[in-house]
Amino acid sequence: VSSRALFDLVEERRIYEEQGVERYVRYQQDNENVTLKPGPAFNFVKALEHVNARLRELYPDDEELFDIVLMTNNHAQVGVRLINSINHYGLTIERFCMTGGKSPVGYLKAYLTNLYLSADSEKVQEAIEAGIASATMFSANKDVPFCENQLRVAFDGDAVLFSDESEKIVKEQGLDRFFEHEQLNENKPLAQGPLKGFLEDLGKLQKKFYAKNERLDCPIRTYLVTARSAASSGARVLKTLRSWGLEIDEALFLAGAPKGPVLVKIRPHIFFDDQMFHIEGAQQLGTIAAHVPYGIGQKYYKSKPMTAVLKSSLP
Numbered sequence: 001v002s003s004r005a006l007f008d009l010v011e012e013r014r015i016y017e018e019q020g021v022e023r024y025v026r027y028q029q030d031n032e033n034v035t036l037k038p039g040p041a042f043n044f045v046k047a048l049e050h051v052n053a054r055l056r057e058l059y060p061d062d063e064e065l066f067d068i069v070l071m072t073n074n075h076a077q078v079g080v081r082l083i084n085s086i087n088h089y090g091l092t093i094e095r096f097c098m099t100g101g102k103s104p105v106g107y108l109k110a111y112l113t114n115l116y117l118s119a120d121s122e123k124v125q126e127a128i129e130a131g132i133a134s135a136t137m138f139s140a141n142k143d144v145p146f147c148e149n150q151l152r153v154a155f156d157g158d159a160v161l162f163s164d165e166s167e168k169i170v171k172e173q174g175l176d177r178f179f180e181h182e183q184l185n186e187n188k189p190l191a192q193g194p195l196k197g198f199l200e201d202l203g204k205l206q207k208k209f210y211a212k213n214e215r216l217d218c219p220i221r222t223y224l225v226t227a228r229s230a231a232s233s234g235a236r237v238l239k240t241l242r243s244w245g246l247e248i249d250e251a252l253f254l255a256g257a258p259k260g261p262v263l264v265k266i267r268p269h270i271f272f273d274d275q276m277f278h279i280e281g282a283q284q285l286g287t288i289a290a291h292v293p294y295g296i297g298q299k300y301y302k303s304k305p306m307t308a309v310l311k312s313s314l315p
């Protein structure tokens with residue numbers, strides 16, 4: 001997780017951009033005892049740590065836990081404020097990776113990263129291209145309460161858990177051709193998308209709770225929130241998950257209806273989607289949404305100068 005995803009550094013970023021690096025470092029040093037406010041990934045990280053606490057109770061000698069690494073290109077002097085803030089909130093983040101402005105991809109690979117969250121869309125894009133599950137995080141529009149004893153993760157389907165092969169057909173040949181194609185190929189599993197591995201990791205940990213008879217009280221819950229409709233194109237998705245041996249706790253087929261209102265009911269700590277209009281719709285209603293820059297959807301929003309929108313909405 002990057003420092004700008006974990007903490008709210010909007011004001012600090014402004015100082016950096018308007019007044020330069022020296023003033024920025026000075027400011028961070030002068031304010032090293034002022035706790036940073038939570039950023040978009042904060043509640044997600046807290047929920048991961050809650051799962052860790054539950055795992056430690058059940059498996060005291062087991063090392064299979066979430067391991068959170070802070071990735072930052074900040075100056076070492078700024079590290080003091082980050083450490084003070086991490087300690088203030090009682091987070092367990094022992095590893096820092098200070099990249100000094102270099103691309104994080106090499107480090108992400110060295111750490112065998114399962115998921116990379118950052119506020120920098122270019123770094124996320126690079127990581128996706130290197131085959132690392134990653135997403136861009138935006139500051140939340142609203143302050144909403146989150147479930148404290150259950151980690152909730154929501155995924156879009158096409159171009160997130162699955163490849164974009166079917167989305168390509170929607171965009172290039174239209175919906176009718178897509179329905180036809182999905183029905184014809186109902187028994188052919190979809191190829192995997194960039195976030196499949198992370199769902200798999202969550203599934204592995206869920207099984208550790210099931211093995212201790214804690215299925216009903218499992219602190220991890222996963223959701224599929226897709227624009228597909230159940231009747232015409234849902235079966236292929238469910239059969240694909242089954243062929244991978246993966247369970248998803250709840251599958252919501254919205255048949256093109258907006259995702260925002262459903263996400264308000266779920267209150268996920270993070271919602272992954274590849275299309276900016278779903279991200280924006282989710283955000284407007286207070287959901288923490290993370291953009292996965294993968295697949296055909298990107299080409300379409302680039303042609304509608306959405307890259308500019310994406311960049312300007314970053315802190």
Ligand SMILES: *[C@@H]1O[C@H](CO)[C@@H](O)[C@H](O)[C@H]1NC(C)=O
Pocket residue numbers: 029030031032033
């Ligand atoms: C922050 O607190 C520490 C410990 O109380 C103190 O030594 C240090 O001078 C403080 N820093 C600033 C910039 O006030």
